[in-house]
Amino acid sequence: MKVQLIQIAHARSGDKGDTGNVGVIARKPEYYPFLEKYLTVDRVKEHFAGICLGKVERFELPNLGALNFLLHEALGGGGTRSLKNDAQGKTLSSVMLRMQLEINETILL
Amino acid sequence: MKQSIRIASGQGFWGDLQTAPVDQVRKGPVDYMMMDFLAEVTMSILQKQKMKDPKLGYAKDLVPLFEEILPDIVQKNIKVITNGGGVNPIACREAIFAVAKKLGIKNLKIGIVLGDDILGKIDALASKGIALDNMETKEKLASIRSKVISANVYFGAMPIVEALRQGAQIVITGRTTDTGLTLAPMIHEFGWSINDWDKLASGTVAGHILECGGQASGGNFSRDWKEIPDIAHIGFPIAEAHPDGTMIITKHEKTGGLVSSSTVKEQLLYEIGDPKDYITPDCIADFTTIQLKDIATNRVEVRGVKGRAATEFYKVSMSYADGFTAFGTLTYAWPDALEKASTADEILRLRLADLKLEFEEIRTEFLGFNSCFGPLAENSNELNEVVMRVGVRGHDKQSIDRFSKELAPLILTGPPSVTGFAGGRPKPSEVIAYWPALIPKSAVTPNVVVEEA
Known part of the structure; x- marks a missing residue:
């Protein structure tokens, strides 16, 4: 089935220099395994093509049902150097949540 | 307790x-x-x-x-x-x-x-072998030493x-x-x-x-x-x-x-x-x-x-001056709002190129909802308006100043139905870049003073 990430997760994003961080949190504990399985570094890198110019890192926080992504070179230089309206990556969370996921299992939404 | x-x-x-x-x-x-x-x-x-x-x-x-x-x-x-x-x-x-x-x-x-505040101690620290090089990029402090504005542990x-x-x-x-x-x-x-x-x-x-x-x-x-x-x-x-x-x-x-x-x-x-x-x-x-x-x-x-x-280390947060930026916006209204804004951006870039100005980056983004159409904006499936937001960055202050004079002319010499320049010319601002470093805890001592008045 097709799922838009916002249906199964919520998120918050921010900056550290030119690196954006996006925390993705399962809306229900039972959704977390799907995040772990489908929200891979490669999938996120592909989704943020043209926004994140560097590498993507992923960290797992199963205790919070959450993943933390670091998107390197995603903020146009970061800080006061950036020419972006969203120089601090506050809306990268929205960009993440719009992702469409194709999953093999059936999730009760 | x-x-x-x-x-x-x-x-x-x-x-x-x-x-x-x-x-x-x-x-x-x-x-x-x-x-x-x-x-x-x-x-x-x-x-x-x-x-x-x-x-x-x-x-x-x-x-x-x-x-x-x-x-x-x-x-x-x-x-x-x-x-x-x-x-x-x-x-x-x-x-x-x-x-x-x-x-x-x-x-x-x-x-x-x-x-x-170790701003006044940077060179003394360097002479003791504490280099304060960039902990992320590994660049040497010498590359920005003369431009440092603040340094704090x-x-x-x-x-x-x-x-x-x-x-x-x-x-x-x-x-x-x-x-x-x-x-x-x-x-x-x-x-x-x-x-x-x-x-x-x-x-x-x-x-x-x-x-x-x-x-x-x-x-x-x-x-x-x-x-x-x-x-x-x-x-x-x-x-x-x-x-x-x-x-x-x-x-x-x-x-x-x-x-x-x-x-x-x-x-x-x-x-x-x-x-x-x-x-x-x-x-x-x-x-x-x-x-x-x-x-x-x-x-x-x-x-x-x-x-x-x-x-064993404290993090040091340093900042240094690293060029200038300026930002300007113009608002383009329906019909073809996005096309107009994009065209304006192209015209602007051609003019900036003609002037041979030096920028490290020019970035254009498109924003907007209802400043032109007010309550009528709700009913439209087409874009009511698009705000063109252009930013430039560079080390040549004159180029940045000159950019500021190129936005307003687009109103009378570019695509139609454009507004939003009431704020005047964009004002250049200084880029304050961030330089993270590490310092051994033994090299600095916090000083606590409690006074009563």
């Missing part, structure tokens, strides 16, 4: 909700209030202010704030801890003493933490603990970790040992939850944001800390907002890197050990936090 202390978050950044710290000391019981004022570029702004006037260089908003809350905190014995001293905690203290005098408040003890909780031990009611620091502001009262009240890593990590986690104010109590909340009650009157978060390191995150009764495991989770994930290595001067906290539980409405229990030994 107290079995519980309530630590309130009063400010998440310099410029945050002005009523929040007042509400925190008036709308319910608290023992401490912490206020974070310093973002990474703030120190450079304050350093520039101090260069112009040696009595400036701290968060001036603290003065009217203390005029309002000083009687409350004295009467209720609430201790206030803030890093709003910026690059001039002494001047900040004197300003607050002046407020106390004006209000007729006597025997007020204020503690300040000095020693974080991030101290942790310990200097604040010392100020509290000496009886300070208000503690004003310069560059201190946001988390240290919350951890310090726990160490002070519960007598935690400086190597009880799990407890220090617990207090650090509490600090991370409180440091962004309303972001832990329903603000900027991406899950069910429409369901947050009365966010206009949001109550900022409060940590009820216990000697064993467990705590309850809550807020005052009869305030708006929401504290739930979801709002706390979003804040825990905010601006972190590797969750197993949340490094502060006080400890390393492992965020993958945090256990959250909703125990009642607006009450979230935090327990289980594990920590590890602190490193």
Whole structure:
């Protein structure tokens, strides 16, 4: 089935220099395994093509049902150097949540 | 020993909700209030202010704030801890003493933490082999040495603990970790040992939850944001800390907002890197050990936090001047709003190229909704308007100045139905770049001074 990430997760994003961080949190504990399985570094890198110019890192926080992504070179230089309206990556969370996921299992939404 | 202390978050950044710290000391019981004022570029702004006037260089908003809350905190014995001293905690203290005098408040003890400002010591440190090279890019400091505006060591909780031990009611620091502001009262009240890593990590986690104010109590909340009650009157978060390191995150009764495991989770994930290595001067906290539980409405229990030994280094936050930027906007209306804005951008870039101006980057983005169509904007499936926002960056100030003169002419010499230039020419501003470095803890000593007036 097709799922838009916002249906199964919520998120918050921010900056550290030119690196954006996006925390993705399962809306229900039972959704977390799907995040772990489908929200891979490669999938996120592909989704943020043209926004994140560097590498993507992923960290797992199963205790919070959450993943933390670091998107390197995603903020146009970061800080006061950036020419972006969203120089601090506050809306990268929205960009993440719009992702469409194709999953093999059936999730009760 | 107290079995519980309530630590309130009063400010998440310099410029945050002005009523929040007042509400925190008036709308319910608290023992401490912490206020974070310093973002990474703030120190450079304050350093520039101090260069112009040696009595400036701290968060001036603290003065009217203390005029309002000083009687409350004295009467209720609430201790206030803030890093709003910026690059001039002494001047900040004197300003607050002046407020106390004006209000007729006597025997007020204020503690300040000095020693974080190493701007005048950079070369002396270098001669001792402490290079302050960029810890992320590994670049040598020499490449930017002449352009450095500010250099501050991030101290942790310990200097604040010392100020509290000496009886300070208000503690004003310069560059201190946001988390240290919350951890310090726990160490002070519960007598935690400086190597009880799990407890220090617990207090650090509490600090991370409180440091962004309303972001832990329903603000900027991406899950069910429409369901947050009365966010206009949001109550900022409060940590009820216990000697064993467990705590309850809550807020005052009869305030708006929401504290739930979801709002706390979003804040825990905010601006972190590797969750197993949340490094502060006080400890390393492992965020993958945090256990959250909703125990009642607006009450979230935090327990289980594990920590590890602190490193031998302090982080240094330096800033340096690195060129200029300027931004300008023009608004294009339906029909073909986006096409017009895109065409205007092309025209602008051709003209800038003709002028042979030097930029490191030109960036154009497109924004907008209803400034042209007002209520009619609701009914349209087409774009009502598009705001073209153009930014340029470079080291050649003349090129940046010249760019500023190229935007307005597009109104009469570009695509039609354009407006929004009332603000005048874009004003160039200086780029303040950030230079993170490490310094051995043995190379700097925090200096705690507590005075009474």
